[in-house]
Amino acid sequence: MLSIDILTNMVQSLPAVFPSLKKLRLEGSNLKMIPKSIEKCCLLKDLSVKDSKQLNEITGLPQNITTLNAINCPSLNIHAAATDLVLKRIFEYGCTIKRTFWLAGKRLPEWFDISNKGNSLRFWFRNRIPDITVGLVAWGANRGYDYYFKINNGFEISCSNFFSHSCLEPEEIFISNDLCAIVSSRSTLPLLDEWNYAEISFVQSSNSYHLEIEPVRWSAVYVNRQNFSMEDIQFTNPYPADCEHQEMAQGESSQADSFAMAKNFQAQSPALSSGEVKGEPSLNQVESDEEMEAFYASLEVEKTREALKIVQDFMSNDASILLHPEQCTVLKTNLDFLSNNLTEDDVISREVITLISEASREFNHWSKDYTEASIKVASISCELLRAEELEAALKDNMEQYKDAVAKENVHQRKRDIFEKGKMLKTRRDDLREKIPHLQHEHCLAKETQTRIEDEWSKLRENLKMIFID
Numbered sequence: 386m387l388s389i390d391i392l393t394n395m396v397q398s399l400p401a402v403f404p405s406l407k408k409l410r411l412e413g414s415n416l417k418m419i420p421k422s423i424e425k426c427c428l429l430k431d432l433s434v435k436d437s438k439q440l441n442e443i444t445g446l447p448q449n450i451t452t453l454n455a456i457n458c459p460s461l462n463i464h465a466a467a468t469d470l471v472l473k474r475i476f477e478y479g480c481t482i483k484r485t486f487w488l489a490g491k492r493l494p495e496w497f498d499i500s501n502k503g504n505s506l507r508f509w510f511r512n513r514i515p516d517i518t519v520g521l522v523a524w525g526a527n528r529g530y531d532y533y534f535k536i537n538n539g540f541e542i543s544c545s546n547f548f549s550h551s552c553l554e555p556e557e558i559f560i561s562n563d564l565c566a567i568v569s570s571r572s573t574l575p576l577l578d579e580w581n582y583a584e585i586s587f588v589q590s591s592n593s594y595h596l597e598i599e600p601v602r603w604s605a606v607y608v609n610r611q612n613f614s615m616e617d618i619q620f621t622n623p624y625p626a627d628c629e630h631q632e633m634a635q636g637e638s639s640q641a642d643s644f645a646m647a648k649n650f651q652a653q654s655p656a657l658s659s660g661e662v663k664g665e666p667s668l669n670q671v672e673s674d675e676e677m678e679a680f681y682a683s684l685e686v687e688k689t690r691e692a693l694k695i696v697q698d699f700m701s702n703d704a705s706i707l708l709h710p711e712q713c714t715v716l717k718t719n720l721d722f723l724s725n726n727l728t729e730d731d732v733i734s735r736e737v738i739t740l741i742s743e744a745s746r747e748f749n750h751w752s753k754d755y756t757e758a759s760i761k762v763a764s765i766s767c768e769l770l771r772a773e774e775l776e777a778a779l780k781d782n783m784e785q786y787k788d789a790v791a792k793e794n795v796h797q798r799k800r801d802i803f804e805k806g807k808m809l810k811t812r813r814d815d816l817r818e819k820i821p822h823l824q825h826e827h828c829l830a831k832e833t834q835t836r837i838e839d840e841w842s843k844l845r846e847n848l849k850m851i852f853i854d
Contacts, residue, residue, distance in 0.1 A: 397771070398808075400425035412436050421445035421767065434458065435487075443468045444767055446475050453486040456557050461489050463558070466708050466756070467763040469494055476518045476562060477609060485561040493520050493558060495709040497605035499620045504601035505586035509619045511579050516609035520560045521587055522602045530559070530600070535584045537577065556602065580623045689726060692719040696741075700848050704834075704841040707755040713748075720745040740847050751837050758833035765827040772820060775813040782806040 397420050399406060407428050413436040423429070424445040433454040434440055441460040444467050446453065455461055463472060473496045476484065493500055497520055499508065504521075514536075523530065534542040587601045608618055699706060699716045706712055724745040727738050782805060789799045 396420055397422045399423065404428075407431065409433070415439050417441060418767070419443045419445065420771075421764065423447060441465075443471050444764065446471055448475070449482060450475065451482060451484050453484075453488070455486070455488050458489040463488055463490050463494060464492070464709075465763075466759045469496065469708070470760055472496075472560070476560065476607060477611060483563055485563060486559070488558040488560065490558045491522055491556050491602075493522060493603055493605045494560075495711040497607045497711070500603055500605035502603055504588065504604055505584060506604050506606060507582065507584045508606065509580045509582055509623050511577075511581060511617050513576070513613075513617075514583075515613040515618055516562075516611075518560060518562045518607040518609070519585060520558065520605040520607070522556055522558055523587070523600045530587050530589060532585060532587045535586070536575070537582050580619070685726075689723070692722050695719045696723065697848065700845045704751075704755060704838040707752045707837070707841075708759060710752075713752045717745070717748050717752075720748060737848070740844070744844055747840075751841070754833055755837045758830040758837070761830040762827060762834065765823050765830070768816065768823055769820070769827070772813070772816045775809055775816060779806065779809045779813055782809055 396411070396416065399409075400422060403426075405428055406426050408431040409426075409429060411432075411434045414434065416434065416437050417439050418441065419432075419434065421444045423432075424447055426447050427449060429447045430449055430451045432446075432450060432452070435454045436457045437455075438458065439460055440455065440458045441462060442465055443455075443461075443463075461468075463469060472486070472494055499506060500520075519532065521530075531543060536542075585604065585606065587604055589600050608615065696716065696719050699712065699719075706716075720741060724738075724742045727741065782802060786799065786802045786806065789802055792798075
Protein backbone atom coordinates (compact mmCIF):
# COMPACT_ATOMS: atom_id res chain seq x y z
CA MET A 386 0.00 0.00 0.00
CA LEU A 387 1.31 3.46 -0.86
CA SER A 388 2.39 5.69 2.02
CA ILE A 389 0.03 8.49 3.01
CA ASP A 390 2.40 11.19 1.73
CA ILE A 391 2.95 9.54 -1.66
CA LEU A 392 -0.76 8.85 -2.09
CA THR A 393 -1.70 12.41 -1.11
CA ASN A 394 0.83 13.89 -3.53
CA MET A 395 -0.39 11.56 -6.27
CA VAL A 396 -4.01 12.63 -5.83
CA GLN A 397 -3.04 16.31 -5.72
CA SER A 398 -1.11 15.96 -8.98
CA LEU A 399 -3.95 14.18 -10.84
CA PRO A 400 -5.26 17.32 -12.64
CA ALA A 401 -1.87 17.97 -14.21
CA VAL A 402 -0.96 14.34 -14.96
CA PHE A 403 -4.40 13.00 -16.00
CA PRO A 404 -6.48 16.00 -17.17
CA SER A 405 -9.01 13.71 -18.92
CA LEU A 406 -9.59 11.42 -15.94
CA LYS A 407 -13.25 10.28 -15.76
CA LYS A 408 -13.22 7.46 -13.20
CA LEU A 409 -11.06 7.09 -10.08
CA ARG A 410 -10.90 4.13 -7.68
CA LEU A 411 -9.06 4.64 -4.38
CA GLU A 412 -10.86 1.88 -2.52
CA GLY A 413 -9.27 0.53 0.64
CA SER A 414 -6.54 3.20 0.54
CA ASN A 415 -4.98 5.00 3.50
CA LEU A 416 -5.86 8.42 2.05
CA LYS A 417 -6.76 10.87 4.82
CA MET A 418 -8.32 13.64 2.75
CA ILE A 419 -9.84 14.23 -0.67
CA PRO A 420 -7.92 17.42 -1.55
CA LYS A 421 -9.41 20.59 -2.99
CA SER A 422 -7.14 20.22 -6.02
CA ILE A 423 -9.35 17.39 -7.29
CA GLU A 424 -11.86 20.08 -8.31
CA LYS A 425 -9.58 20.72 -11.30
CA CYS A 426 -10.32 17.21 -12.63
CA CYS A 427 -13.14 18.70 -14.66
CA LEU A 428 -14.12 15.46 -16.42
CA LEU A 429 -14.08 13.24 -13.33
CA LYS A 430 -17.58 11.83 -12.77
CA ASP A 431 -17.14 8.60 -10.80
CA LEU A 432 -15.12 8.56 -7.56
CA SER A 433 -14.92 5.69 -5.07
CA VAL A 434 -12.97 5.82 -1.81
CA LYS A 435 -14.96 3.14 0.01
CA ASP A 436 -13.21 1.09 2.72
CA SER A 437 -10.68 3.92 3.24
CA LYS A 438 -10.45 3.65 7.01
CA GLN A 439 -8.37 6.80 7.55
CA LEU A 440 -10.35 9.15 5.30
CA ASN A 441 -11.70 11.94 7.51
CA GLU A 442 -12.32 14.95 5.28
CA ILE A 443 -13.51 16.00 1.82
CA THR A 444 -12.23 19.47 0.92
CA GLY A 445 -13.21 19.45 -2.74
CA LEU A 446 -15.16 17.62 -5.45
CA PRO A 447 -15.33 18.21 -9.23
CA GLN A 448 -18.36 20.14 -10.40
CA ASN A 449 -19.29 17.34 -12.84
CA ILE A 450 -19.15 14.52 -10.27
CA THR A 451 -22.13 12.17 -10.58
CA THR A 452 -21.24 9.30 -8.26
CA LEU A 453 -19.36 9.28 -4.95
CA ASN A 454 -18.96 6.08 -2.93
CA ALA A 455 -17.54 6.72 0.54
CA ILE A 456 -19.09 3.90 2.58
CA ASN A 457 -17.12 1.94 5.17
CA CYS A 458 -15.04 5.05 5.92
CA PRO A 459 -15.43 5.13 9.73
CA SER A 460 -13.21 8.21 10.20
CA LEU A 461 -15.15 10.37 7.74
CA ASN A 462 -17.10 13.17 9.43
CA ILE A 463 -19.52 14.65 6.91
CA HIS A 464 -20.54 17.27 9.48
CA ALA A 465 -17.06 18.82 9.65
CA ALA A 466 -17.18 22.39 8.32
CA ALA A 467 -15.17 21.87 5.10
CA THR A 468 -16.81 18.55 4.15
CA ASP A 469 -20.30 19.81 4.95
CA LEU A 470 -19.79 22.89 2.77
CA VAL A 471 -18.42 20.86 -0.15
CA LEU A 472 -21.41 18.51 -0.10
CA LYS A 473 -23.89 21.38 0.09
CA ARG A 474 -22.27 23.33 -2.74
CA ILE A 475 -22.13 20.31 -5.06
CA PHE A 476 -25.89 19.82 -4.72
CA GLU A 477 -26.66 23.53 -5.01
CA TYR A 478 -26.07 23.25 -8.76
CA GLY A 479 -29.59 21.76 -8.96
CA CYS A 480 -30.66 18.96 -11.29
CA THR A 481 -28.52 19.93 -14.29
CA ILE A 482 -26.32 16.97 -13.36
CA LYS A 483 -27.82 13.83 -11.82
CA ARG A 484 -25.86 12.84 -8.70
CA THR A 485 -25.97 9.98 -6.21
CA PHE A 486 -23.67 9.84 -3.20
CA TRP A 487 -23.18 6.97 -0.74
CA LEU A 488 -21.57 8.10 2.51
CA ALA A 489 -20.63 6.63 5.87
CA GLY A 490 -22.63 7.96 8.80
CA LYS A 491 -25.83 7.84 10.80
CA ARG A 492 -26.93 11.50 10.64
CA LEU A 493 -27.84 13.57 7.58
CA PRO A 494 -26.16 16.95 6.95
CA GLU A 495 -27.75 19.92 8.72
CA TRP A 496 -28.31 21.82 5.47
CA PHE A 497 -31.32 19.72 4.52
CA ASP A 498 -34.46 21.89 4.82
CA ILE A 499 -36.62 19.21 6.41
CA SER A 500 -35.85 15.82 7.89
CA ASN A 501 -38.25 13.25 9.26
CA LYS A 502 -37.83 10.04 11.18
CA GLY A 503 -39.04 7.17 9.03
CA ASN A 504 -39.43 6.49 5.33
CA SER A 505 -41.67 9.39 4.23
CA LEU A 506 -42.15 13.14 4.46
CA ARG A 507 -44.45 15.77 2.99
CA PHE A 508 -44.54 19.42 1.97
CA TRP A 509 -46.68 21.93 0.04
CA PHE A 510 -45.60 23.92 -3.01
CA ARG A 511 -47.10 26.25 -5.60
CA ASN A 512 -46.45 27.44 -9.17
CA ARG A 513 -44.16 24.55 -10.07
CA ILE A 514 -42.47 21.51 -8.56
CA PRO A 515 -39.29 22.58 -6.74
CA ASP A 516 -35.83 21.29 -7.65
CA ILE A 517 -35.02 19.03 -4.72
CA THR A 518 -32.31 16.75 -3.41
CA VAL A 519 -33.43 13.81 -1.27
CA GLY A 520 -31.47 12.08 1.44
CA LEU A 521 -31.92 9.19 3.81
CA VAL A 522 -30.21 7.20 6.51
CA ALA A 523 -30.81 3.53 5.82
CA TRP A 524 -29.56 0.05 6.48
CA GLY A 525 -26.95 -1.10 3.98
CA ALA A 526 -25.98 -4.70 3.16
CA ASN A 527 -27.21 -5.04 -0.44
CA ARG A 528 -30.51 -3.28 -0.05
CA GLY A 529 -32.10 -1.40 -2.91
CA TYR A 530 -34.61 1.42 -2.51
CA ASP A 531 -37.38 2.75 -4.73
CA TYR A 532 -38.75 6.18 -3.99
CA TYR A 533 -42.01 7.80 -4.98
CA PHE A 534 -43.11 11.40 -5.36
CA LYS A 535 -46.88 11.76 -5.09
CA ILE A 536 -48.70 15.00 -5.97
CA ASN A 537 -52.12 15.80 -4.47
CA ASN A 538 -52.52 12.10 -3.58
CA GLY A 539 -52.94 11.36 -7.26
CA PHE A 540 -50.17 11.82 -9.85
CA GLU A 541 -47.04 9.85 -8.98
CA ILE A 542 -43.41 9.88 -10.16
CA SER A 543 -41.14 7.02 -9.18
CA CYS A 544 -37.45 6.20 -9.31
CA SER A 545 -36.22 2.63 -8.86
CA ASN A 546 -32.44 2.92 -9.25
CA PHE A 547 -31.69 4.20 -5.73
CA PHE A 548 -29.54 1.17 -4.91
CA SER A 549 -27.26 0.53 -1.96
CA HIS A 550 -23.82 -0.99 -2.32
CA SER A 551 -22.98 -3.99 -0.18
CA CYS A 552 -21.28 -2.73 2.95
CA LEU A 553 -20.16 -3.89 6.39
CA GLU A 554 -21.69 -0.98 8.27
CA PRO A 555 -25.29 -1.39 9.50
CA GLU A 556 -26.23 2.12 8.36
CA GLU A 557 -25.21 4.47 5.59
CA ILE A 558 -26.30 7.79 4.08
CA PHE A 559 -27.72 8.31 0.58
CA ILE A 560 -28.00 11.72 -1.09
CA SER A 561 -29.43 11.98 -4.60
CA ASN A 562 -31.15 14.40 -6.96
CA ASP A 563 -32.41 11.59 -9.26
CA LEU A 564 -36.02 12.61 -8.65
CA CYS A 565 -35.19 16.24 -9.45
CA ALA A 566 -33.81 15.19 -12.85
CA ILE A 567 -36.88 13.07 -13.60
CA VAL A 568 -39.33 15.82 -12.66
CA SER A 569 -37.47 18.44 -14.72
CA SER A 570 -37.98 16.26 -17.81
CA ARG A 571 -41.78 16.43 -17.46
CA SER A 572 -43.20 19.36 -19.39
CA THR A 573 -46.81 18.97 -18.23
CA LEU A 574 -47.86 18.08 -14.69
CA PRO A 575 -51.37 18.24 -13.13
CA LEU A 576 -50.91 21.03 -10.60
CA LEU A 577 -53.46 23.14 -8.73
CA ASP A 578 -53.58 26.92 -9.03
CA GLU A 579 -52.27 27.48 -5.51
CA TRP A 580 -50.83 25.11 -2.88
CA ASN A 581 -50.16 21.53 -3.98
CA TYR A 582 -49.69 18.66 -1.53
CA ALA A 583 -46.59 16.49 -2.10
CA GLU A 584 -45.42 13.34 -0.40
CA ILE A 585 -42.10 11.51 -0.83
CA SER A 586 -41.72 7.93 0.37
CA PHE A 587 -38.87 5.42 0.25
CA VAL A 588 -39.67 1.73 -0.13
CA GLN A 589 -37.35 -1.24 -0.04
CA SER A 590 -37.10 -2.86 -3.48
CA SER A 591 -38.67 -6.26 -3.88
CA ASN A 592 -35.34 -7.76 -4.98
CA SER A 593 -33.56 -6.69 -1.77
CA TYR A 594 -32.60 -8.91 1.10
CA HIS A 595 -34.19 -8.81 4.57
CA LEU A 596 -37.53 -7.45 3.42
CA GLU A 597 -38.96 -8.01 6.88
CA ILE A 598 -36.79 -5.19 8.28
CA GLU A 599 -37.79 -1.55 7.83
CA PRO A 600 -34.60 -0.16 6.25
CA VAL A 601 -35.12 3.63 6.22
CA ARG A 602 -34.38 5.42 9.49
CA TRP A 603 -34.45 9.10 8.41
CA SER A 604 -35.54 10.87 5.23
CA ALA A 605 -34.90 14.48 4.19
CA VAL A 606 -35.30 17.10 1.44
CA TYR A 607 -33.16 20.04 0.36
CA VAL A 608 -34.59 22.72 -1.96
CA ASN A 609 -32.33 24.28 -4.59
CA ARG A 610 -32.53 28.06 -4.04
CA GLN A 611 -30.99 28.96 -7.38
CA ASN A 612 -34.06 27.95 -9.36
CA PHE A 613 -36.86 28.11 -6.81
CA SER A 614 -38.21 30.68 -4.34
CA MET A 615 -38.58 29.45 -0.75
CA GLU A 616 -41.75 31.55 -0.54
CA ASP A 617 -43.37 28.94 -2.79
CA ILE A 618 -42.79 25.98 -0.48
CA GLN A 619 -44.02 25.18 3.03
CA PHE A 620 -43.29 22.26 5.32
CA THR A 621 -46.44 22.74 7.40
CA ASN A 622 -50.00 22.63 6.12
CA PRO A 623 -50.94 26.04 4.64
CA TYR A 624 -54.58 25.22 5.49
CA PRO A 625 -54.25 24.72 9.26
CA ALA A 626 -57.98 25.03 10.02
CA ASP A 627 -58.49 21.33 9.39
CA CYS A 628 -55.44 19.37 8.22
CA GLU A 629 -57.21 16.02 8.32
CA HIS A 630 -60.10 17.43 6.30
CA GLN A 631 -57.65 18.80 3.72
CA GLU A 632 -55.77 15.51 3.28
CA MET A 633 -58.99 13.47 3.18
CA ALA A 634 -60.32 15.74 0.43
CA GLN A 635 -57.14 15.30 -1.53
CA GLY A 636 -57.35 11.52 -1.26
CA GLU A 637 -61.04 11.02 -2.01
CA SER A 638 -61.94 13.83 -4.41
CA SER A 639 -60.57 15.15 -7.65
CA GLN A 640 -57.72 17.64 -7.41
CA ALA A 641 -59.90 20.63 -8.23
CA ASP A 642 -62.57 19.51 -5.72
CA SER A 643 -60.03 18.95 -2.96
CA PHE A 644 -58.62 22.45 -3.42
CA ALA A 645 -62.08 23.98 -3.37
CA MET A 646 -63.11 22.01 -0.27
CA ALA A 647 -59.98 23.09 1.59
CA LYS A 648 -60.47 26.75 0.69
CA ASN A 649 -64.18 26.68 1.52
CA PHE A 650 -63.59 24.99 4.85
CA GLN A 651 -60.92 27.52 5.73
CA ALA A 652 -63.25 30.39 4.83
CA GLN A 653 -66.17 29.15 6.93
CA SER A 654 -66.93 31.02 10.18
CA PRO A 655 -68.80 29.50 13.15
CA ALA A 656 -72.54 30.24 13.07
CA LEU A 657 -74.53 31.45 16.07
CA SER A 658 -76.26 28.65 17.96
CA SER A 659 -80.00 28.82 18.66
CA GLY A 660 -79.42 29.88 22.27
CA GLU A 661 -77.28 32.94 21.46
CA VAL A 662 -78.78 36.46 21.43
CA LYS A 663 -77.20 39.50 19.81
CA GLY A 664 -76.89 42.65 21.86
CA GLU A 665 -75.45 43.37 25.31
CA PRO A 666 -73.24 40.54 26.64
CA SER A 667 -74.63 38.58 29.57
CA LEU A 668 -72.71 37.88 32.79
CA ASN A 669 -72.01 34.38 31.54
CA GLN A 670 -70.61 35.81 28.32
CA VAL A 671 -68.30 38.18 30.24
CA GLU A 672 -67.06 35.32 32.39
CA SER A 673 -66.59 33.24 29.26
CA ASP A 674 -64.55 36.03 27.65
CA GLU A 675 -62.34 36.29 30.73
CA GLU A 676 -61.86 32.53 30.72
CA MET A 677 -60.87 32.55 27.06
CA GLU A 678 -58.41 35.43 27.56
CA ALA A 679 -56.87 33.66 30.53
CA PHE A 680 -56.61 30.44 28.52
CA TYR A 681 -54.76 32.06 25.62
CA ALA A 682 -52.61 34.11 27.97
CA SER A 683 -51.48 30.85 29.58
CA LEU A 684 -50.64 29.50 26.13
CA GLU A 685 -48.47 32.56 25.45
CA VAL A 686 -46.64 32.00 28.74
CA GLU A 687 -46.16 28.35 27.79
CA LYS A 688 -44.77 29.33 24.40
CA THR A 689 -42.38 31.80 26.05
CA ARG A 690 -41.17 29.11 28.47
CA GLU A 691 -40.53 26.76 25.54
CA ALA A 692 -38.59 29.43 23.64
CA LEU A 693 -36.47 30.18 26.71
CA LYS A 694 -35.76 26.48 27.19
CA ILE A 695 -34.74 26.08 23.54
CA VAL A 696 -32.40 29.09 23.74
CA GLN A 697 -30.86 27.82 26.99
CA ASP A 698 -30.34 24.33 25.53
CA PHE A 699 -28.69 25.69 22.40
CA MET A 700 -26.54 28.11 24.38
CA SER A 701 -25.15 25.23 26.44
CA ASN A 702 -23.13 24.33 23.32
CA ASP A 703 -19.94 26.03 22.22
CA ALA A 704 -19.68 28.35 19.22
CA SER A 705 -19.29 25.43 16.79
CA ILE A 706 -23.09 25.24 16.71
CA LEU A 707 -22.91 28.29 14.42
CA LEU A 708 -21.62 25.97 11.70
CA HIS A 709 -24.96 24.14 11.48
CA PRO A 710 -27.54 26.15 9.45
CA GLU A 711 -30.60 24.18 10.58
CA GLN A 712 -29.80 24.58 14.27
CA CYS A 713 -28.96 28.24 13.73
CA THR A 714 -32.38 28.78 12.16
CA VAL A 715 -34.11 27.28 15.21
CA LEU A 716 -32.07 29.39 17.61
CA LYS A 717 -32.54 32.61 15.61
CA THR A 718 -36.31 32.04 15.39
CA ASN A 719 -36.62 31.68 19.16
CA LEU A 720 -34.32 34.62 19.86
CA ASP A 721 -36.48 36.78 17.59
CA PHE A 722 -39.64 35.58 19.33
CA LEU A 723 -38.26 36.37 22.78
CA SER A 724 -36.91 39.71 21.61
CA ASN A 725 -40.37 40.73 20.40
CA ASN A 726 -42.45 39.23 23.21
CA LEU A 727 -40.51 39.25 26.49
CA THR A 728 -41.54 41.89 29.02
CA GLU A 729 -40.56 42.63 32.57
CA ASP A 730 -43.93 41.17 33.58
CA ASP A 731 -42.39 37.79 32.79
CA VAL A 732 -40.08 38.21 35.80
CA ILE A 733 -37.21 38.78 33.40
CA SER A 734 -34.85 41.63 34.12
CA ARG A 735 -34.56 44.53 31.69
CA GLU A 736 -30.84 43.71 31.28
CA VAL A 737 -31.62 40.19 30.10
CA ILE A 738 -34.29 41.44 27.68
CA THR A 739 -31.76 43.86 26.25
CA LEU A 740 -29.21 41.04 26.02
CA ILE A 741 -31.59 38.81 24.07
CA SER A 742 -32.48 41.67 21.73
CA GLU A 743 -28.81 42.32 21.01
CA ALA A 744 -28.17 38.61 20.45
CA SER A 745 -31.11 38.49 18.04
CA ARG A 746 -29.68 41.41 16.04
CA GLU A 747 -26.10 40.10 15.97
CA PHE A 748 -26.81 36.42 15.44
CA ASN A 749 -26.77 36.40 11.62
CA HIS A 750 -23.41 38.21 11.59
CA TRP A 751 -21.97 35.71 14.06
CA SER A 752 -23.17 32.72 12.06
CA LYS A 753 -21.93 34.06 8.71
CA ASP A 754 -18.56 35.34 9.98
CA TYR A 755 -17.81 32.26 12.09
CA THR A 756 -18.66 29.87 9.25
CA GLU A 757 -16.51 31.78 6.76
CA ALA A 758 -13.62 32.02 9.24
CA SER A 759 -13.81 28.30 10.09
CA ILE A 760 -13.81 27.28 6.44
CA LYS A 761 -10.89 29.62 5.75
CA VAL A 762 -8.89 28.24 8.70
CA ALA A 763 -9.48 24.65 7.56
CA SER A 764 -8.65 25.44 3.94
CA ILE A 765 -5.48 27.43 4.70
CA SER A 766 -4.31 24.80 7.20
CA CYS A 767 -4.49 22.26 4.38
CA GLU A 768 -2.45 24.53 2.11
CA LEU A 769 0.21 25.11 4.77
CA LEU A 770 0.37 21.37 5.44
CA ARG A 771 0.76 20.79 1.71
CA ALA A 772 3.70 23.21 1.68
CA GLU A 773 5.41 21.21 4.41
CA GLU A 774 4.73 17.96 2.56
CA LEU A 775 6.19 19.38 -0.67
CA GLU A 776 9.32 20.49 1.18
CA ALA A 777 9.74 17.03 2.69
CA ALA A 778 9.08 15.36 -0.65
CA LEU A 779 11.72 17.53 -2.36
CA LYS A 780 14.31 16.61 0.30
CA ASP A 781 13.47 12.95 -0.16
CA ASN A 782 13.84 13.41 -3.93
CA MET A 783 17.34 14.82 -3.43
CA GLU A 784 18.34 11.78 -1.38
CA GLN A 785 16.95 9.46 -4.04
CA TYR A 786 18.97 11.23 -6.69
CA LYS A 787 22.17 10.94 -4.63
CA ASP A 788 21.59 7.20 -4.24
CA ALA A 789 21.00 6.85 -7.99
CA VAL A 790 24.21 8.75 -8.80
CA ALA A 791 26.20 6.36 -6.64
CA LYS A 792 25.04 3.45 -8.77
CA GLU A 793 26.01 2.60 -12.32
CA ASN A 794 23.79 2.14 -15.40
CA VAL A 795 20.79 3.92 -13.84
CA HIS A 796 20.48 6.83 -16.24
CA GLN A 797 16.72 6.37 -16.72
CA ARG A 798 16.22 6.18 -12.97
CA LYS A 799 18.14 9.45 -12.50
CA ARG A 800 16.08 11.08 -15.26
CA ASP A 801 12.81 10.02 -13.61
CA ILE A 802 13.91 11.33 -10.23
CA PHE A 803 15.11 14.56 -11.83
CA GLU A 804 11.79 15.17 -13.62
CA LYS A 805 9.85 14.53 -10.46
CA GLY A 806 12.19 16.83 -8.53
CA LYS A 807 11.60 19.66 -11.01
CA MET A 808 7.84 19.22 -10.68
CA LEU A 809 8.03 19.21 -6.86
CA LYS A 810 10.23 22.32 -6.83
CA THR A 811 7.88 24.22 -9.16
CA ARG A 812 4.90 23.41 -7.00
CA ARG A 813 6.81 24.20 -3.81
CA ASP A 814 8.01 27.56 -5.15
CA ASP A 815 4.52 28.52 -6.29
CA LEU A 816 3.09 27.71 -2.89
CA ARG A 817 6.02 29.28 -1.03
CA GLU A 818 5.20 32.66 -2.63
CA LYS A 819 1.68 32.42 -1.25
CA ILE A 820 2.65 31.40 2.29
CA PRO A 821 3.01 34.94 3.77
CA HIS A 822 -0.43 35.90 2.47
CA LEU A 823 -1.90 32.56 3.60
CA GLN A 824 -0.43 32.97 7.08
CA HIS A 825 -1.83 36.50 7.31
CA GLU A 826 -5.28 35.33 6.21
CA HIS A 827 -5.06 32.39 8.61
CA CYS A 828 -4.24 34.75 11.47
CA LEU A 829 -7.17 37.04 10.65
CA ALA A 830 -9.56 34.10 10.40
CA LYS A 831 -8.37 32.73 13.73
CA GLU A 832 -8.86 36.16 15.31
CA THR A 833 -12.43 36.23 13.97
CA GLN A 834 -13.06 32.76 15.35
CA THR A 835 -11.65 33.71 18.76
CA ARG A 836 -13.62 36.97 18.91
CA ILE A 837 -16.93 35.27 18.14
CA GLU A 838 -16.15 32.39 20.52
CA ASP A 839 -15.49 34.94 23.31
CA GLU A 840 -18.70 36.83 22.56
CA TRP A 841 -20.61 33.55 22.44
CA SER A 842 -19.14 32.42 25.76
CA LYS A 843 -20.02 35.76 27.38
CA LEU A 844 -23.58 35.54 26.06
CA ARG A 845 -23.89 31.98 27.34
CA GLU A 846 -22.84 33.01 30.83
CA ASN A 847 -25.17 35.99 30.89
CA LEU A 848 -28.15 33.99 29.70
CA LYS A 849 -27.82 31.69 32.68
CA MET A 850 -29.65 34.43 34.57
CA ILE A 851 -32.87 33.68 32.63
CA PHE A 852 -35.66 32.15 34.70
CA ILE A 853 -39.44 32.23 34.98
CA ASP A 854 -41.25 31.23 38.15
